[in-house]
């Protein structure tokens with residue numbers, strides 16, 4: 001059996017936080033944010049809207065578009081660094097219950113912005129081994145809940161949203177996810193982390209800033225490792241599979257920073273029309289960013305059956321990954 005990427009769905013909250021809004025909150029300007037990141041605005045979830053609420057909406061669309069009935073789903077994996085609950089239950093189990101799915105395998109994966117590529121690789125492995133048939137994967141983030149809105153180095157980057165996909169078993173090799181790379185190097189963990197709040201430190205739930213529960217990032221160092229690692233990883237996944245960059249219909253990178261996307265795209269000689277960009281509209285939504293970007297081209301009618309996608313992502317851990325796959329909706 002092979003694993004086929006059947007459908008995509010996404011959800012974004014209504015509230016828009018613009019660069020202009022942020023310039024009244026911290027010492028920054030629209031011009032600086034636009035030039036250094038390409039971001040113009042991002043979405044912010046309502047106070048009572050959780051990561052699982054957004055995940056459910058994305059999953060419902062992915063299920064509806066898959067042609068697969070809910071009761072056929074046998075596993076759900078959620079990529080998130082902003083789960084509904086600190087330790088348990090996992091956001092995947094909350095999403096499963098809200099979808100009316102019970103007695104299925106459900107768990108979260110913590111790989112920051114690379115989360116969606118990681119859960120894609122897990123879905124592929126479970127399906128190819130014959131252990132599961134229809135795996136729902138969802139990247140969902142309420143990053144506004146772990147962002148320090150007094151830190152101009154991070155608060156300008158992040159937004160909220162969710163994206164989901166259904167991955168199913170197929171006997172047809174032409175529908176198969178071709179390859180997925182995943183990697184990590186904990187030696188760089190301190191470049192991007194939420195320093196406290198875990199078992200390694202005292203946890204003061206009443207004062208999240210004092211407890212160090214917000215994201216901290218050494219942006220410039222992270223930027224350099226991201227460009228270097230992503231470029232070498234996408235070059236190797238293309239070479240190993242003997243696929244030319246010119247054969248890629250849609251290059252769908254993690255939407256962290258336009259300059260990172262441009263540097264990797266240029267290294268591959270990608271043409272503008274191959275590169276999917278949503279960073280200006282949604283900012284960095286971590287594990288949700290790739291499926292949200294994929295959903296944009298699906299809803300625009302430009303993602304068609306059989307077209308080849310190249311995904312790449314980089315994030316806290318540090319983690320990275322890439323994937324080569326055709327879009328394979330059920331005919």
Ligand code: ACO
Nearest residue numbers: 028032036112113152153219220222223256257314315316
């Ligand atoms: N507005 C105005 N000035 C600012 C801002 C801001 N929002 N933020 C920083 N600056 C200042 C700095 O203080 C510094 O000033 P100085 O020269 O006087 O010291 C100057 O701008 C340059 O700062 P850098 O950090 O060198 O700026 P850089 O060009 O690197 O851009 C950014 C910063 C946008 C954060 C970039 O480094 C970046 O995108 N990094 C990678 C992010 C990423 O990919 N993370 C991984 C995924 S996220 C995840 O996993 C959750």
